[in-house]
Amino acid sequence: MSIPNTNRRNFLKQSAAAAGALAMAGGVPLLANEGEHAHPAVPMGKAEHCIMVWLGGGAAQIDTWDPKAKGDAKAKKAGAYYDAIDTAVPGLQVCEHLKRCAPLMERFNPVRTVNHHVIDEHAAATNFMHTGRDTSGTIVYPSIGSVVAHQRGAASDIAPAYMLIGYPNVTRGPGFFGSAAGYVYLTDTAQGPSGLARMPHISDSRAARRENVLEKLRSRYLTKAEEKKLVADYAEAGQAALRLSGPEFMKAFELENEPDALRNKYGGEFGQRCLLSRRLVERGVRFIEVSHNLNFVNGTGWDTHNEGQLNQHLLIQELDGAISTLVTDLEEKKLLDKTLIVISSEFGRPAQFDGGGGRGHHGGAFTVVLAGGGLQTGKAIGVTDHLAMKIEDRPVSVPDMFATIYQTLGINPYEELYAGDRPVPITDGGTPIAELFS
Numbered sequence: 449m450s451i452p453n454t455n456r457r458n459f460l461k462q463s464a465a466a467a468g469a470l471a472m473a474g475g476v477p478l479l480a481n482e483g484e485h486a487h488p489a490v491p492m493g494k495a496e497h498c499i500m501v502w503l504g505g506g507a508a509q510i511d512t513w514d515p516k517a518k519g520d521a522k523a524k525k526a527g528a529y530y531d532a533i534d535t536a537v538p539g540l541q542v543c544e545h546l547k548r549c550a551p552l553m554e555r556f557n558p559v560r561t562v563n564h565h566v567i568d569e570h571a572a573a574t575n576f577m578h579t580g581r582d583t584s585g586t587i588v589y590p591s592i593g594s595v596v597a598h599q600r601g602a603a604s605d606i607a608p609a610y611m612l613i614g615y616p617n618v619t620r621g622p623g624f625f626g627s628a629a630g631y632v633y634l635t636d637t638a639q640g641p642s643g644l645a646r647m648p649h650i651s652d653s654r655a656a657r658r659e660n661v662l663e664k665l666r667s668r669y670l671t672k673a674e675e676k677k678l679v680a681d682y683a684e685a686g687q688a689a690l691r692l693s694g695p696e697f698m699k700a701f702e703l704e705n706e707p708d709a710l711r712n713k714y715g716g717e718f719g720q721r722c723l724l725s726r727r728l729v730e731r732g733v734r735f736i737e738v739s740h741n742l743n744f745v746n747g748t749g750w751d752t753h754n755e756g757q758l759n760q761h762l763l764i765q766e767l768d769g770a771i772s773t774l775v776t777d778l779e780e781k782k783l784l785d786k787t788l789i790v791i792s793s794e795f796g797r798p799a800q801f802d803g804g805g806g807r808g809h810h811g812g813a814f815t816v817v818l819a820g821g822g823l824q825t826g827k828a829i830g831v832t833d834h835l836a837m838k839i840e841d842r843p844v845s846v847p848d849m850f851a852t853i854y855q856t857l858g859i860n861p862y863e864e865l866y867a868g869d870r871p872v873p874i875t876d877g878g879t880p881i882a883e884l885f886s
Contacts, residue, residue: 491885493856495821496603497729497783498596500737500790501722501771502614504574505750508797508807509815510836512543512764513558517834519799521757526799526835529757537826545764548772554826555775555784557818557884561830561839564795564846567811570751573794575619580850581876587867590623592850595874596735598622598629599859604732606697608632611641611728613721614739624867631737637720640701700727710777719770726777729787740767750793754804767791775819788821788856799835813839816849821856823884847878855880 510516511529519527532541535553542550542558549556566573566582576582579589590598597609612620612633622629634641650658703711703720706727714723718740725736740750746763748756771791778784796814797807813832819825831841851861854874861880864871 487862487879488882490855490880490882492858493788493822493885494858495786495788495856497733497787498735498790498821498853498857499722499725499729499774499787500593500735500792501767502737502739503750503767503791503793504570504739505748505752505793506570506573506795506797506809507750507793507814508752508760509560509813509832510797510799511760512546513815513817514560514832514836515541515543516799516836519801521801521805524801526801528799528836530761537828540828543764545761546768548768549775552772552775555779555819557823557825557827557829558815559818559829559844559849559881560815560832560836561813561841561843562816562846562849563813563839563843564811567795567809570794571619573809573811574617576846577792577794578619579623580847580878587870587872588618588621588623589872590625590629590865591620592853593620593631593735593737594622594625594629595854595865596857596859597631598625598865599854599863600734600857602732603734607728607732609734611733611735612737612739613637613724614737620737624872625865634701637701637703637717637724640698697731700724700731703727710773713769713773714777715766715769715773718766719773722770722774723777726774726781726783729778729783730781748806752797753802753806753808755806757801757806771819778820784820785822788823788853789817789819790853791817791819796836799837810837812837816844818852818856818884823856824886825884827883829881829883844881845878847875848881849878850875851878852880852884855885 510527515528515530515532517527518531519525519529521529528543531544533544533547533550535542535550537553540553542553564573564576566576572583578591580592581589593610593612600609602609608631610629610631612631614633615635616631616633620631632641701724703723706723711720711723714720721738725738728736745766746752746756746759750763752760771789774789775784778787793814795809795811798810800807802808813836829842830839830844832838833840854861859874861875861878863874865874866872
């Protein structure tokens with residue numbers, strides 16, 4: 449006998465919720481889908497926020513977090529472009545231009561064996577590293593930020609759940625969740641999100657009168673409109689914007705209130721974005737993506753073909769200063785264990801040099817860095833070969849990485865989401881990296 453779709457959906461939802469509750473309460477294994485074995489028991493994380501730093505263009509793992517023996521670009525000898533240095537963790541080295549992160553490596557987990565197959569085109573790889581899936585002609589998958597926003601919501605009433613500090617893009621979007629799981633974005637830390645601030649001549653009482661009239665119009669229209677959900681979503685977006693325009697949230701963008709010494713330590717615009725992300729965490733934003741592919745200080749950003757390689761160290765140094773300061777700043781404010789930092793990129797780079805002295809694309813093995821979040825930090829995950837191109841031990845798929853992030857944030861990594869009535873696993877078969885939770 450077939451089960452009606454509505455009953456089946458409720459049954460699946462209730463079963464998944466029950467399994468998740470058992471796992472969080474007693475640490476018992478979460479059950480897989482019917483016909484599969486039980487998933488291994490992994491303690492549920494307790495982090496409340498995530499800051500994802502996006503290195504758009506494709507950062508070279510061999511020149512940053514997974515250094516190997518030096519090569520020679522002019523002689524076309526494959527290898528690292530820079531020397532390696534020791535860190536606070538015995539046996540764990542990083543590039544010489546990460547000298548401020550190196551003493552803090554006990555707070556980090558470089559995951560060196562992330563891999564995927566999408567390397568021909570930046571946009572497709574960016575989408576894969578944001579959604580964990582290939583693009584589909586039948587469904588638009590939500591980004592990891594939107595999944596976190598949908599599952600956890602904002603951590604306060606005055607903040608959005610999801611913010612993007614950088615240019616908007618569909619790969620960061622809510623997909624089948626709809627606008628309720630979308631992001632608020634800004635491109636300039638000095639101004640904050642465009643359109644949220646109330647005009648100076650609009651008083652509180654005048655704003656309240658306007659909202660009262662608008663609410664009456666909304667209610668009247670909703671009784672007649674055919675697309676009720678669309679209208680309701682639009683109304684909710686308007687309500688959210690009003691909440692965000694309040695003085696308490698907008699103060700997050702007053703970076704001038706921070707000590708000059710701290711602002712200088714963070715560095716330029718990218719550093720100020722990282723400082724702002726800490727202030728947004730304090731106000732309850734759940735997921736923040738910070739883009740670092742700005743200003744192109746080396747001429748090409750992280751897309752280091754040809755001459756972009758020559759000044760790549762400027763990018764790495766900028767990243768090093770901002771990330772090391774963010775880690776210590778969060779730690780001093782007792783927020784590091786509550787905040788997972790993720791440093792990600794669309795793919796890595798090969799050890800070989802191209803005709804112009806730069807590097808091509810490589811997805812067979814590259815590094816995603818985790819820090820804080822209450823994880824068992826201070827260890828690298830995975831081992832690559834002498835050129836940081838082939839995995840020798842502990843491969844980590846992109847779905848595994850997503851499952852790890854969800855687990856850290858207290859989200860069941862085996863839950864099923866719904867695109868209408870269609871069940872969609874929260875990851876494409878991912879399993880959390882158990883070593884980070886025990």
